[in-house]
Amino acid sequence: MPFWCVAVDLAIETIDLTKQYGSLTAVNKLNLRVECGSIHGFLGPNGAGKSTTIKILVGLLKATQGSAKVLGQEVHVDQADARLSIGYMPELPRFPNHLKGAELLDVYGRMYGMNPQERQTQIPRLIDLVGLKGRENDLIGKYSKGMQQRIGIAQALLNNPQLVILDEPSIGLDPVGMVEVRELVKAISKEGMTVFVSSHLLYEVEQICSHVTIINRGQALVSDTLETVSQMISGPTVMQVEVVNLSGATVAAVKALSPVKEATKSGNMLNVSLSTREDVRAEVSQAITKSGGIIVGMTQKGHSLEDVFIQLINKRQEGSAQ
Amino acid sequence: MNKEHPSWLGRFWAVVRYEMLWNIRKKMFLGALLFAFVFATLNLALPGYFGLSENPYFVITFSAGNLTFILFAIVTGMHSISGEYEKGTVVPLLTKPVSRTMVFLGKLFAIFLVILVTYTVLFTYTIIGSIIVYGPQNSLYLAPLSLIGDVISTFIWVSVVLAAGAISKNSLIAILTAFGLFIALVLGGGIIGQLSDNPQALNYIPGTGATGTLNIIGGENITIGNISINTLSAVATGTDSIGNNLIKAVLYPNSEVGFYHQNIFNLTAPARLLYTEPIGLIALRSIGVAVLYTAVFLFVAWFAFKRWQILE
Numbered sequence: 001m002p003f004w005c006v007a008v009d010l011a012i013e014t015i016d017l018t019k020q021y022g023s024l025t026a027v028n029k030l031n032l033r034v035e036c037g038s039i040h041g042f043l044g045p046n047g048a049g050k051s052t053t054i055k056i057l058v059g060l061l062k063a064t065q066g067s068a069k070v071l072g073q074e075v076h077v078d079q080a081d082a083r084l085s086i087g088y089m090p091e092l093p094r095f096p097n098h099l100k101g102a103e104l105l106d107v108y109g110r111m112y113g114m115n116p117q118e119r120q121t122q123i124p125r126l127i128d129l130v131g132l133k134g135r136e137n138d139l140i141g142k143y144s145k146g147m148q149q150r151i152g153i154a155q156a157l158l159n160n161p162q163l164v165i166l167d168e169p170s171i172g173l174d175p176v177g178m179v180e181v182r183e184l185v186k187a188i189s190k191e192g193m194t195v196f197v198s199s200h201l202l203y204e205v206e207q208i209c210s211h212v213t214i215i216n217r218g219q220a221l222v223s224d225t226l227e228t229v230s231q232m233i234s235g236p237t238v239m240q241v242e243v244v245n246l247s248g249a250t251v252a253a254v255k256a257l258s259p260v261k262e263a264t265k266s267g268n269m270l271n272v273s274l275s276t277r278e279d280v281r282a283e284v285s286q287a288i289t290k291s292g293g294i295i296v297g298m299t300q301k302g303h304s305l306e307d308v309f310i311q312l313i314n315k316r317q318e319g320s321a322q
Numbered sequence: 323m324n325k326e327h328p329s330w331l332g333r334f335w336a337v338v339r340y341e342m343l344w345n346i347r348k349k350m351f352l353g354a355l356l357f358a359f360v361f362a363t364l365n366l367a368l369p370g371y372f373g374l375s376e377n378p379y380f381v382i383t384f385s386a387g388n389l390t391f392i393l394f395a396i397v398t399g400m401h402s403i404s405g406e407y408e409k410g411t412v413v414p415l416l417t418k419p420v421s422r423t424m425v426f427l428g429k430l431f432a433i434f435l436v437i438l439v440t441y442t443v444l445f446t447y448t449i450i451g452s453i454i455v456y457g458p459q460n461s462l463y464l465a466p467l468s469l470i471g472d473v474i475s476t477f478i479w480v481s482v483v484l485a486a487g488a489i490s491k492n493s494l495i496a497i498l499t500a501f502g503l504f505i506a507l508v509l510g511g512g513i514i515g516q517l518s519d520n521p522q523a524l525n526y527i528p529g530t531g532a533t534g535t536l537n538i539i540g541g542e543n544i545t546i547g548n549i550s551i552n553t554l555s556a557v558a559t560g561t562d563s564i565g566n567n568l569i570k571a572v573l574y575p576n577s578e579v580g581f582y583h584q585n586i587f588n589l590t591a592p593a594r595l596l597y598t599e600p601i602g603l604i605a606l607r608s609i610g611v612a613v614l615y616t617a618v619f620l621f622v623a624w625f626a627f628k629r630w631q632i633l634e
Contacts, residue, residue: 021633058417060632078628080421081327088417094410096340098347107343110336111418113328155414 011194016066028218041205042198049218087161093152097141126154145172242297337428395479404487471565481619488626531560534581567605
């Protein structure tokens with residue numbers, strides 16, 4: 001656990017957070033708890049209220065009702081000192097075109113109160129980290145969308161923040177860049193930072209996050225660990241194995257494995273119901289082979305976050321229709 | 323990483339640096355600078371072209387001029403607040419540990435520095451040029467008063483641009499508001515000054531103000547072609563002439579300015595004296611009016627900026 005988490009258990013906590021624009025409720029009594037040291041995914045379709053929530057958390061918008069705490073401090077618009085320990089990358093970040101990449105980081109570093117030695121150490125490190133080495137002295141106006149995204153990540157990490165808030169960090173990046181961002185998020189989490197990442201890319205969240213909150217129409221549908229959320233609705237993971245010489249002994253051998261809840265025979269197909277999302281294909285195939293079966297084909301069908309997401313959204317829509 | 327609480331001044335200077343880098347790299351700013359130097363060069367060259375041999379009062383009667391004031395106010399202020407919103411750059415800026423008041427004051431100070439340095443270079447160029455073209459200059463030590471006066475005069479328009487930009491979040495509206503107000507006041511002030519028997523009202527709005535004549539002849543008359551004039555005698559009371567009026571008040575502290583009404587439909591009729599005022603009073607009042615308008619518009623700009631909700 002990072003040292004600052006001794007003082008505060010939650011990096012972000014909102015209580016009945018509400019934001020209205022006239023008659024439109026963008027965020028509706030949102031209760032959010034982001035644990036220190038976690039990578040917390042904030043998922044939702046476009047217009048769900050993700051960016052509005054984040055803008056309230058970083059002090060760009062004022063909540064209509066409710067409260068929000070970031071790193072134990074109550075959030076207010078224009079509370080400069082509260083932002084000393086937060087790094088934020090907005091969705092599709094835009095920076096002054098007249099500044100060079102390194103100049104931007106230098107001037108932002110001064111705003112964080114970094115001394116010259118710190119800036120001289122940190123800026124080249126971050127430029128290298130986000131893959132902009134050699135382009136740091138180019139004007140930002142000449143940067144591509146992907147490069148602007150990269151400098152956006154660099155400026156969010158400039159002050160070695162306790163909490164990094166990334167709003168749709170993969171937008172505008174090519175597939176290689178998206179993988180790099182995912183690896184970067186994992187790396188900064190290992191350094192002890194709490195990462196709160198909003199995304200509408202389910203597979204992205206699934207690959208990097210330990211916790212997830214799904215939001216729709218301004219309300220949290222579910223918020224828990226990724227494991228719990230995935231199991232909440234999906235039920236057990238199912239494996240189908242096509243076996244030559246499928247005998248009762250083979251079914252019994254597979255059934256005896258600890259991650260297996262149920263195993264049934266249907267022709268030459270062995271249907272295995274699992275109690276885990278772990279990859280247990282090796283264990284199952286070993287049991288089948290040892291009991292005399294010959295495996296022809298094997299598929300493991302897990303319920304992805306995407307399934308959960310769609311089910312939750314559908315449930316909510318059905319509920320509101322009734 | 324040092325997590326000590328950073329100083330207010332350090333963060334303030336970071337904002338000043340951020341804004342100054344933006345200002346001096348703007349193409350529009352470089353264009354305005356070019357315009358100002360062309361204007362100053364013409365100011366130096368044209369009287370000589372029309373037959374003026376020497377003018378020892380050139381420097382102390384020089385002003386960058388009201389068109390330069392509005393021009394520099396627009397190019398330095400137009401993107402400062404509203405441009406940040408339009409370009410989306412306000413989002414990363416306002417999520418740094420700098421308060422909106424600090425951002426506002428830092429930007430304002432950067433604009434002040436840019437204008438001050440620009441005018442200093444312009445005035446230095448004019449002083450050197452005038453000595454070359456018109457010979458030794460009188461009372462050169464008073465030239466900084468004209469520089470300070472021009473900066474104050476410019477800041478009224480800077481504050482208008484910032485206020486309009488902060489309220490509208492639109493740079494084009496900021497420019498049109500400031501320039502429209504400028505044109506309206508120049509034209510309206512000119513018409514009122516010519517037609518009205520009560521031009522004192524013009525003393526309390528930004529711009530040229532009422533025009534009068536010093537009741538003493540300072541220095542010598544100069545001749546351009548066949549016309550003999552005294553460049554020190556004409557006085558405009560508005561906020562555009564703060565520097566010139568300060569110099570006149572220092573040189574002739576006891577002099578009075580007479581304000582006349584001339585019937586424009588009968589130019590042969592003698593001008594009628596309306597009233598007189600001490601030059602010192604005129605100079606101080608124009609500074610007071612300029613500071614008051616600047617403070618009010620800046621307060622409006624700051625208040626609007628503080629209340630911004632960043633939706634985009």
